[in-house]
Amino acid sequence: MNQNLNIAAFNSREIVSRLAEDIKSLSADMAPLKLMHICGGHENAIVRHALRQFLPAHIQVIAGPGCPVCICPVEAIDEAITLAQQPNTTVLTFGDILRVPATKTSLEEVRAKGGRVKVVYSPVDAIKIAQQEPQQTFVFFSVGFETTAAGIAGLIRSGVPENLFFLIANRYIPPVLKLLMDVHDESLQGFLLAGHAGTITGLEVYDFMRDEYRLPCAAAGFEPVDILLAIRKLLTLIKNNQHDVINCYRRVMKNTGNKIGQQCLSEVFALEPGTWRGIGAVDNSAYQLKDKYAHLDARKQFNCKPSYPPQSFHPGCLCHRVMLGEVEPQDCKLFKKVCTPGKPFGPCMVSAEGTCHVRYNYSEIKINLS
Structure with a gap:
C-alpha cells in the first residue's frame, strides 16, 4: 500500500x-x-x-x-551560557533551547552580545563543523530524551574529532512516571x-x-x-x-525496541539521579558519560560552572506545575498577558512541544462535531 x-x-x-x-x-x-x-x-x-x-x-x-526543552535543568543551560562566553569556544545545539530563559539570560541573548552559539540540525552537523575548524573548541549541548541520547551515543562510540566535547542534559523517561x-x-x-x-x-x-x-x-x-x-x-x-x-504504534515501534540503540546507550552512558526543571531530582533518569568517555565531557574538561546560583523560574511563572499536570496554562497569571512565544517567561512557552506554547497557538481551534 x-x-x-x-x-x-x-x-x-x-x-x-x-x-x-x-x-x-x-x-x-x-x-x-x-x-x-x-x-x-x-x-x-x-x-x-x-x-x-x-x-x-x-x-x-x-x-x-514531555517536552525535552521544558524539563532541561536551568543549571545545564547556565553551564552552556558560561561556555559560550569563553574564548575560542563555540556551543553547538538545537534551535529550541536557544530562547529558553535561564537564571539571568538565554543562549539567544548571549549570542546577540557576541557569545559563540551556533544552531545545528543534527549531531552529525557538529562533527562536520568541528572537522572544518580544528583549532576551535566546540561543545555540543545535548538536550532530549532516549531518541536523542541514542544518536549521541552512537556518534561517540564511532569516534568524534578531538576538538568536540559534549555537555549532556539528556533525560530518561520511565523513572519520572513513579514521581508523577x-x-x-x-x-x-x-x-x-x-x-x-x-x-x-x-x-x-x-x-x-x-x-x-x-x-x-x-x-x-x-x-x-x-x-x-x-x-x-x-x-x-x-x-x-x-x-x-x-x-499502539506497531507500524513504527517494536515491543523490544532498538537493540543497537540500547547497546550504544549502555556502552556510552550511565544513568544517575538528575534534575528535571520544575520537577526536581528523579532517580536513574540523567544520562552521564561513562569514565571511558570522560575526555569528551565538557563538565570535566572545562570550568563551565557559573558564578551565580541557579533560579529555575521567573516569579509568578507556573511552568513547573503545568509540567506536573497540576494546573492548566490559563491558570497562570502570566499566560498570554506578559508571557508569550515572542517573550517567554518560562520554558513551556518556548518550544513547539511546550504545553503553554501549544495552547497559546491553538487554543481557539474549534471543531464542528455535527
Whole structure:
C-alpha cells in the first residue's frame, strides 16, 4: 500500500469520528477518570487537532513533563551560557533551547552580545563543523530524551574529532512516571507513552507500571487516529480491570525496541539521579558519560560552572506545575498577558512541544462535531 495513503488514514476525519463514538459508548458508564500523556508531541497533536473536543467531558487527558526543552535543568543551560562566553569556544545545539530563559539570560541573548552559539540540525552537523575548524573548541549541548541520547551515543562510540566535547542534559523517561504517581496521589488511571522514545527502549522498561502500580499504559503515535486508538485501548483496559503495557504504534515501534540503540546507550552512558526543571531530582533518569568517555565531557574538561546560583523560574511563572499536570496554562497569571512565544517567561512557552506554547497557538481551534 502507498505510504501516503497509510498516513492519510491516520488523519481521517471519518475514522476519528468513529473512534470518538466508540470512546463515548465505551466510557458511558465509567466514573470520571484522568489519563496523562508524557510527550510534547502528543500535546501538540491533541491541541492542534482539537482531539479533546471529541472526548466525553468525564474523560480527561492531561499534559505531563514531555517536552525535552521544558524539563532541561536551568543549571545545564547556565553551564552552556558560561561556555559560550569563553574564548575560542563555540556551543553547538538545537534551535529550541536557544530562547529558553535561564537564571539571568538565554543562549539567544548571549549570542546577540557576541557569545559563540551556533544552531545545528543534527549531531552529525557538529562533527562536520568541528572537522572544518580544528583549532576551535566546540561543545555540543545535548538536550532530549532516549531518541536523542541514542544518536549521541552512537556518534561517540564511532569516534568524534578531538576538538568536540559534549555537555549532556539528556533525560530518561520511565523513572519520572513513579514521581508523577506520587504527585497525583493515585488520581491517574493510565498513561499514554511516547512512541518515538519507545522505538529505542521498547516496552519492558515500563513493566513496573503494571507490576507495582497496576496501571495500564499505551505507547501511541502522533497522528489523530494514533492517539484516539490508544485512548480507546486504555479505556478498554481500565474497564476490564487490566493493567497491561501495550504497543499502539506497531507500524513504527517494536515491543523490544532498538537493540543497537540500547547497546550504544549502555556502552556510552550511565544513568544517575538528575534534575528535571520544575520537577526536581528523579532517580536513574540523567544520562552521564561513562569514565571511558570522560575526555569528551565538557563538565570535566572545562570550568563551565557559573558564578551565580541557579533560579529555575521567573516569579509568578507556573511552568513547573503545568509540567506536573497540576494546573492548566490559563491558570497562570502570566499566560498570554506578559508571557508569550515572542517573550517567554518560562520554558513551556518556548518550544513547539511546550504545553503553554501549544495552547497559546491553538487554543481557539474549534471543531464542528455535527
